[in-house]
Amino acid sequence: MTMRRVKFGVEGLDAMLLGGLLERSICALVGTYGTGKTTFGLQFAYEGLRQGEKVIYISLEEREELLRATMAQKGWDTEAFSDRFYLLKLDPTDFNLAISSIKSELPALIKSTGASRVIIDPISLFEGLFEDASDRRREMFRLIEVMRDEDCTLALTSETDVANPDGSKYGLVEYLADTVILLRYIRSPGLTEVHLALEVVKMRRSAHSREIKPFEILQDQIMVYSEASLF
Template sequence: MVERISSGIIGLDKLIENGFVKNSVNLITGSTGTGKTIFGLQFIWHGLLKGENGVFISLEQEPDEILADVEYFGWDFKKYIKKKKCIIEFLSTWELAELPLIINDRIKSIKAKRFVLDTLSLVCSECEPSRMRLEISEFLNGLRHTGATSLLTCEIPEDSKALSTFGVEEFLVDGIIVLNYLGLVVGGSPRSLIIRKMRRTKHGTDVYPIEITKRGIEIKKSI
């Protein structure tokens, strides 16, 4: 039987057989403003409520900014950080060479079951083009052996049909969830979610409208 980790996204688990495969690496991809970072934080927050420690590493935002943003949802990460059940950390680009070691250390230090990296796109940008596939493959395999289930955000241009920044990442991850933002919508929600790939999972194949509410990301009835 495949062990699973609940996504924490309202309405998503029933579409992916009750959660992400344990220890899998999943890509959360989309353009600006689609909710990628919120998705990752909601995943970590849900785990904390279930007694599962979590690590969130950002390559773009300082922890103070992140903590201020999640106040809207009432997610009190500070309480869990003080109890050493959660780590929210910013790493600069000059630290990327040490990223695998840092991630492994942070996960082990609190025995985390959930890990989020925001964003994989910056990691890929530092790779040698000729070695990118190999380096990213090694990086992702390392994540699979940490004992944590991982979500990695990935940036794509507006209206792009691509699934990742460099066209390599989608072949190496276990799951892909695409978040979209429609420019103009008459009624309904402008945001949507597609489960593009999920290994060892019979998943939903529709386009699912989503909303960002006080409870976080919520999936509505399919279009």
């Protein structure tokens, strides 16, 4: 049986994913600061809008006006999609509100709007609401299980662990997600240049590229050079 693909909206990345993410799967974008996690999340959202889909974008970090300004700089007319684009800013410092909104209200919002793409940026701030590791693990498992029952494709962004730049901050999301895309800095052998690069670490139920490829974040798009080598 051929599984339907959901284009990410980044040509080179979609090539590495052999056409895009699997429909109704969960994707984690993991990277340190400055590697473009939010930009990839916005690109995934905008591609859905371009395809006529309804999209929910939940920000736990950037303010709504800043996200809209970023999209406007890229020439994206979000006003044209205002009836299909739901951009929500939650305050992660308000523990009870953030927990309730993501765990209880998000599934209802997905059903009421018919959204087929959902982005949570960054999920690591949600994870950080739980001081106890066992509570964090339990609540993340519950959230992922709830989202698997929804008719949407979910993208989560996550910071990397300071001690492990190849893993997420709390070491959970990469095990729970179906697809993991790692964004990183690569320094040239002579330490004269720094490149952005990405790797599709895993993709359940699908083959995918296992090469590390360079990318650039340009004014109006992300360019992943899937045919290029790093050095």
